[in-house]
Amino acid sequence: MFRLLKICLLLLMIVPMFIGCQTVDEEQYEGSGMIALHNKEFQDFKNKADGAKREVRQMEQVDRVRAVAIDNDIYVGLAVSGFDRFFLKDIRKSAQDQVKKKYKKENVHVSTDRKIEMELEDIERELHTKNMSKDQLRKKLDKVEEDMKG
Known part of the structure; x- marks a missing residue:
């Protein structure tokens, strides 16, 4: 009985290691147009977005x-509360200028609309949890x- 328990515990520890250590096959993404999480282009988009976040987070x-971010576009959604909401136009302009200073060649789109911020949050979450094609990402953005604009 004790020996059977040892074998079961050993299997319970070894099997998840083999399942968790599987590598991602890039070929499965090529034909389907999916973005693999380790794809260089996806990482470039993520790095741009993270850089834009760092720049804007400095604003009190x-x-x-x-x-x-995708291609030459960076979409930024801001949440502003309290008394600062009276100065949304200035805050948007300042945020856009800060991101534009860092990414001179990119088209920077900034919004303080709560709906836009929530949509960008959903897109961020989908990018981290699902494999999304570049076309799907472009449509959403x-x-x-x-x-x-509307």
């Missing part, structure tokens, strides 16, 4: 920042840009 008026 901003409570939360969400950012997603085009919708966000349209909402920013």
Whole structure:
């Protein structure tokens, strides 16, 4: 009985290691147009978005920042509360200038709209949890840009 228990415990420890240590096969993503999490282009997008977040987080008026980047576009959603809400236009302009200073060649889109910030948060979460094609990401961000204008 004790020996059977040892064998079961050993299997319970070894099997998850083999399951968790599987490598991702890039070939499965090539034909489907999916972005693998370790894809260099995806990492470039993520690095741009993270850099934009760092720049804007330094502003004391901003409570939360969400950012997603694709190609030459960076979309930034800001959460501003309290008295600072009276100065949303100035805060947006300042945030855009800070990101533009760091990423001169990029198109920077900044919004303080709560809906836009939530949509960007959802897109960020999907990028980290699912494999999304670049076209799917572009469609979602085009919708966000349209909402920013409308």
